[in-house]
Amino acid sequence: MKIEILTTGDELMSGLTRDGNFQWAGEMLTALGFDVAYHTTVGDDMITLKSVFNTAKNRADAVIVTGGLGPTPDDLTIEAVSNFLDVGVELNQPALDMMTERFRKIGRTVSETNMKQVYLPKGSTVLLNKWGTAPGFSYEVEDTVFFFLPGVPKEFRAMMAEYVLPELKKRNPQMKKSCMRLVKTFGLPESEVAQKLEGVEREGVKLGYRAHFREIHLRVSSFGDTTSEAQKLMDEFLDEISSKLGHHIFTTTGEMLEGVVCNMLKERNITLSTAESCTGGLLSHRITNIPGSSEYFLEGVISYSNEAKSKILGVPMALIDSYGAVSAQVVEVMAKGVKELAGSDIGIGISGIAGPGGGTPEKPVGTVYIGWYSETKGAISHKFHFHGTREEIKLVTVLNALDMIRQTLLNNV
């Protein structure tokens, strides 16, 4: 069964809006085992729409169309479908009732312009929209089924789950049950992850790689005659890749790295504070993105200047003079300083040269030290040489700092 996804809208063609619906649907359908063979995008133009409906009908078994169901003049989908099929439109009473009720709740009535949204092509099946205003519909043309859905991402996703997926599965009775997981790794380039996983691929399991800055994400799908068979295959497969990638895997359930770190802090009842120089607050920003982080994240200091490092964190000026602000000695004392200032269990200190200026032959742009201090482990620091733009160096530094916290906690603080 070949699927075509057809996204419409001038704002997509002009690059002013990103086609997130296609990316989301492509990932989901592919992971579920469907064959997404074609993706087409066109603007709001009647003749073009008719022509791509025809092309899609001739090459695909199921066509998912998004957009053009709104009330404005550039919303042409219903008219284009009706032209393409050479059928008229008729009032769909359930769609009108739902829209009337929705508007009533917010004190509005259905206007003349909205009425065009509930006149659907004759012979179509309405797909009621519980998440927004514009109803969708489906239509069978010869051997091809078309689904017309709104372009608003929230509504599109909900209606995909509610109407399209069950229908696609029904039309593919031979299709297996599936399980999906998002596994994330840090600290290995994609080629090395692929090399370590050589030979793991097996019948009934599908593996897709996605590089997400310095993280490598693995989209794993497993298939079986029953859900529990698919689940069993998934568990076995996750066991095997875990044994090959070890501590590089930080989640098998799709969480962000800071989420994993924050969960560890919370579970172990450990508090943290940070002293950042070159990362300028990005580490504390990422940590405080996690709800409830005020329970374990106590304080952050962005000690951009040497004076701040000395005055707030108590780094002796003599130490900075001897070793430089970017040094193992200084980040360890920064970590200890902020730990004591905040009264937390762990302190993290970061100092480096994010560039583009500020590099020297001994300490070129991308030189970064990350320090740790806790009573049980004492002072630890690591030196790094990163490459990239200023923002990339900040980001990779923060990922390494988060991973350093994770790894050190794994080894028991």
Added chain:
Amino acid sequence: MKIEILTTGDELMSGLTRDGNFQWAGEMLTALGFDVAYHTTVGDDMITLKSVFNTAKNRADAVIVTGGLGPTPDDLTIEAVSNFLDVGVELNQPALDMMTERFRKIGRTVSETNMKQVYLPKGSTVLLNKWGTAPGFSYEVEDTVFFFLPGVPKEFRAMMAEYVLPELKKRNPQMKKSCMRLVKTFGLPESEVAQKLEGVEREGVKLGYRAHFREIHLRVSSFGDTTSEAQKLMDEFLDEISSKLGHHIFTTTGEMLEGVVCNMLKERNITLSTAESCTGGLLSHRITNIPGSSEYFLEGVISYSNEAKSKILGVPMALIDSYGAVSAQVVEVMAKGVKELAGSDIGIGISGIAGPGGGTPEKPVGTVYIGWYSETKGAISHKFHFHGTREEIKLVTVLNALDMIRQTLLNNV
């Protein structure tokens, strides 16, 4: 002249890679006045590729194809083109010479697998790749010109500029000269920007809206018989929209809000420090993304706890007890405290409830205070009620803080 953009690759179809090339090219070509009529994406499959080449030939005058020019077995573009056109391939000596030289520099030789990249369809015109390994090529089929370019974004963009744009312009001699500008606004919803700009549209100017979180970006293109005519039209148009949107416009040259603020600080030789609570370091992170920010950004404090607010910033506990940590009184003292700690000209204090927990009937989630302190202006603070997720509330708070700095500086500190 109808243009089709055809992006290829299994990783695009499965949603594992975002189709950034299309979005970039769509925005650029549309802004230049070209008619990007179709966008198609397909996976690495010979039969599908041939069929979409044929569809594109029949409906477009120029087709830009990306991807599939690499050395691996799933790189099928050359073979698919050669099948589609029913022509053989032949060695392209300039492409081989360039690849040989490129490899020589990094101590490699051209391998058997790489050789397939320099055997191009007979009758094609090579597009030498100075930015990577895979050569591109163009081919005329009946009235349609095809351009085959690598999928690596950096190479794709460079080759679009070097080869494709000049050729498209040559084929459109009647096409006007153009000017492009990216205008960014803050503080108004899209509907209000559109309302204020009602009636400004005119012959020779194209205006596209893009909502970028709480900023509204305007992509403006102007067209004329000569570049200076287009430029004159642009200047007049920018004057007019500036008079309508006033201080809501923070740039007409595409800079980020923090870039505008940092330029103002630098030009006026003013130093800044920040005390953040609910934004957790995001403000200092955004400011320190700007190269050279250490010249005017002195220190940041993330005073998540009341203890930190009191101990580091000198906010009296009695003040917190009387008014609460989220109050005008506290952010003003935080701003003053960090200004004095850092010895900067301006201090900014932020306190609020980012949620999802922590809200009360009097101060629900989304309540945020932003405070300013400087010797010349004294203490200023504003209260906000934001909506959204935790991350959205952090982000909109930081945008408002940056804009508050910008506006206050505009009124002379």
